[in-house]
Amino acid sequence: MxxxxxAQVAEGDRGGEGGLRTALAGLTTRGRSFLAAGLAASVCAYVLGQGDLLRVGLLLAVLPLVCAGMLYRTRxxxxxxxxxxxxxxxxxxxxxxxxxxxxxxxxxxxxxxxxxxxxxxxxxxxxxxxxxxxxxxxxxxxxxxxxxxxxxxxxxxxxxxxxxxxxxxxxxxxxxxxxxxxxxPRVEPLPTVRLSGEAKGYGDGRQRSLALAGEDDVIPRGYRYGDDLRRVHWRSTARYGELMVRREEQPQRARCTVLLDTRGGAYDGQGPDSAFEWAVSGAASVLVHMLEQGFSVRLLTDTGTSVPGEGADGFAGASQQSADAAGLMMDTLAVIDHSDGAGLSRAYDLLRGGNEGLLVAFFGELDEEQTAVAVRMRQRGGAALAFVLDPEDWSREPSPQQTAAARAADRRRTLRDAGWTVVPVPPGAPFAELWRHADRERAGLATAGGGEGRS
The missing domain is CATH 2.60.40.10 (Immunoglobulins)
Structure with missing residues (x-):
């Protein structure tokens, strides 16, 4: 960039009162001192009748004026x-x-x-x-x-x-x-884990979608110009008397939605080491990591806003546009700030009814009402992972009372009971370690619950 x-240096008025004022305003401390000394010497020489002193005074007074005039008129x-x-x-x-x-x-x-x-x-x-x-x-x-x-x-x-x-x-x-x-935001490299059942955005275990070319497509379908002859279905060709080809299958790209809670009342403190900055950096790290893994990535906030230019399915990873997509999301996170909202309802409305795949959320303080909204988010999607930054843990002067900590623990338990993989975030925790911990937590939930479906 x-x-x-x-720029035409010394461009301006070429004379007159305005040009004189501009030139005199540019005099330095040295120039003003020479001018004042010259005028004082000239006055004294005139009063005392000293011709030599008068010549010296005029020289001292004229020198800064000549320099200012020449500098001002230089093109x-x-x-x-x-x-x-x-x-x-x-x-x-x-x-x-x-x-x-x-x-x-x-x-x-x-x-x-x-x-x-x-x-x-x-x-x-x-x-x-x-x-x-x-x-x-x-x-x-x-x-x-x-x-x-x-x-x-x-x-x-x-x-x-x-x-x-x-x-x-x-x-x-x-x-x-x-x-x-x-x-x-700072982006921390993350290890490859299997939070959503697969380590990559594509794979043999993924659901597969059929690339339909029209309403009349059936298995098999008629040959079209440009079809690969290796896909010819000879049995159907003999049956129908014309070339028939197998309908091609393409892997469906896995999805990941990153939800960032930006509510101003959900975080305490400010500055680069605050809880909110940790959440923004964590969201950026997950977005970049999932793009590199080939996921279709979507960024969402509690206000329902997303990245300008983001499609309905988010940004596709493992493609030529993935670097541009990462740049757009980083530009959005660079200027994101606390919202005036008090709840997560708008984000839930956007998540409702859709297959968002893996849902990774960064929550601040959750009261009983917002915990219930987060529970409903999990019911609508697939695998869900929540990093919770409770203000009680991030406060520099923790309250001696244990009631706030107990309430926060109860709400984290409620999220776990609803199927969320919940990871509390202590101050200064390396995100890569928490990411591995989340993988172990999810593996434990899947084992205890008899396994979960892949998203």
Missing amino acids: SAGGT YRVAGSRRLSPARVPAASEARVHLRVDNVSRLSTGLLMLQDRVPYVLGPRPRFVLDRVEPGGRREVSYRVRSDLRGRYPLGPLQLRLTDPFGMCELTRSFSAFDTLTVI
Whole structure:
């Protein structure tokens, strides 16, 4: 990603009161000191009748004015561009910003100071001093940015400060273009487990769907141009007197829905180590992992919103578009925030009546009503896995009373009784270990219950 533009440094009024004010406003501390000293010396020389002192005073006063006038009327044309590497970076990781300045005029530039505007969460504002740039020449510099917080951060516009060789005056010109750095949640690599009965999105144990080409398709069907001759069904061909082929079968892609609870009242604390940030990072890890395993993946929140551009069956994994799908979901999770909703009913309405396959949910605090909604979600789908981040566990000052912890344990037990595989999440727990633990928990439930159907 790059941002560019051409700025005509020292472009502006060419005279008059407005141009004079602009030139004088660009005087540096050194220039103003020379001007004040020159005026004071000239006045004193005039009063005392000292001609030599008068000449020195006029020289001191005129020098900054001449520098300001020459700098203001100099017609430099400088082009600037920016490139991010990468433009999408996980939280707590660094990205490098490359800046390039081209002198597109026929005159050499003077001393330039290059400055880029960045939000304070990405670090200090970078500044670079560039020496004389010859006509047609270029200069390239770079700096690093880093953020522990998710989000989309604007970079720019790029600013140039032009100064004279004596440091008497400097003028600032800005480019108009800017870029956006997207800081996505941290994604933790997950081990391959068999939470839904299969380790891959495709497999011999998967349900298979028939690729029908029309209402008249039966087994077998008539030969169509382009059909593979190896699929010819000779017995039916002899019976009907025309070429008949077997109807082809294709594996049905396994589905996975990731439900992220974003209710503001369900989580306590803020910052990169908060429970909500852990849930967002966990959801991102599951989405990427399931895409890599070939699942059709869908992201859903408690408000019923999903990823823009997501189809009815979610994004397909193990395809050429899987990288783009992962990017879209990461962009959505980069800016996701707490919702104002108080319940999970909207998410349940979208899940109701559909075959969502494996359901992986990240819940905050669940009261009795929301626990009942989550129970109904499990009844509508296949395998269901819940990571529960109870505020009582994540609180820095736990309550001495055990009533809240007992209620949370009762609700987790209710979810287990409904068929959920429930994994409580303690602070700072590695997600890969919890993922393995969930696999063992589900295997134990399947053994105790005589096995569960595959989704």
